[in-house]
Amino acid sequence: MKTACYLFIGLWFFSSCSSSEAGKIKTETETYFSADSSLIKDSIYKSINTYSWKNKVEYENALINRIEAPKGFKRIMLGENSFACWLRFIPLKEGKPDVKLYNGILKSNQSVHIAVIDIDVGAADLQQCADAVMRLRAEYLYSQKKYSQIHFNYTSGDEISFTKWCKGFRPVVTNNKVSWSKSQKADSSYQSFRKYMNTIFMYAGTLSLYKEMKNVSNLNDILPGDVFIVGGSPGHAVTVMDVASNEKGEKIFLLAQSYMPAQDIHILVNPNNSLFSPWYALKEIGAELVTPEWTFTNKQLMRF
Secondary structure, eight states, X not given: OOOTTTGGGSHHHHHHHTTSOTTOBOSSOOOSSSSSSOOOOHHHHHHHOOOTTOSOOOGGGBHHHHBOOOTTOEEOOOOTTSHHHHHHTOBBXXXXXXXXXXXXXXXXXXXXXXXXBSOOOOSSTTOOHHHHHHHHHHHHHHHTTOGGGOEEEOTTSOEEEHHHHHTTEEEEEETTEEEEEEOSOOOOXXXXXXXXXXXXXXXXXXXXXXXXXXXXXXXXXXXXXXEEXXXXXXXXXXXXXXXXXXXXOOEEEEEEEOOSSXXXXXXXXXXXXXXXXXXXXXXXXXXXXXXXXXXXXXXXXEEO
16 A cells, blocks of 8 residues: 555644644654654665665654644645655755855855755766756656666757666767767666766756656646756756645645755745745745746746
8 A cells, every 4th residue: 555655644743733833844753654752663764765875864854854834734645656755755964054065165145945955966066956856856766776767868859868878888979969889887786877867967957858847737736846947048947845735725835956056955945935934835926936046937847
């Protein structure tokens, strides 16, 4: 039964959260399995979600255990092994650390985030906005061993698949044209996966990613894993990390981004509603979604 990710949707978890302030960072963990106050076992948490870049995942720092839904809202049901569920439980760094660039320098604007996702940014200026979107999606697929679904297009339009990469083939770019060369041994290790992603970051971006995704015509259908994206140069993209709703069916959501230069992926604040922040409400979007460093239109929600 696909129950592990959404048992907390029932009476217990949200009755305990309903009196909290919006966007409160929790200082203690609440179980999402049952009504009692005992913590879930670390082994159970690991069996639900895998985050390959971390040797040890601390369930108390999972997004769901750190950022509460506002009063009157409950997180929506999600399938246990879904991308949406994987994002909901993604580990955050403890507290509210500064956002750092790939070179260790602090991001100049430290007012845009409420939390930082506990994932590396790499040692080069590669994992920027669209790259962070692709990293999260690919990490989920890799954790599920769905290697055949890991593929992205270069800006040239050429599809670069991880399965072909795993067989030892490497894309060679010459005068904006892509060819493949069998130059490596077969390797599907995580280290090989990260090298694959770095090549994607080099030759793909918001424009190519926008063309790969499908438009979500009805904003009320929003799900974790959806992306607000503007394809172009410049362009930008932010990932929907979680969604909750109230009895009226009104939905709210969390957003995460990287930016330029490459930097830690961070959970955004809501610059237009400090009491509701970091949650964004669909009913407040109107024609535009205003985030701290970019404004999207209500037509720019996309899905893999």
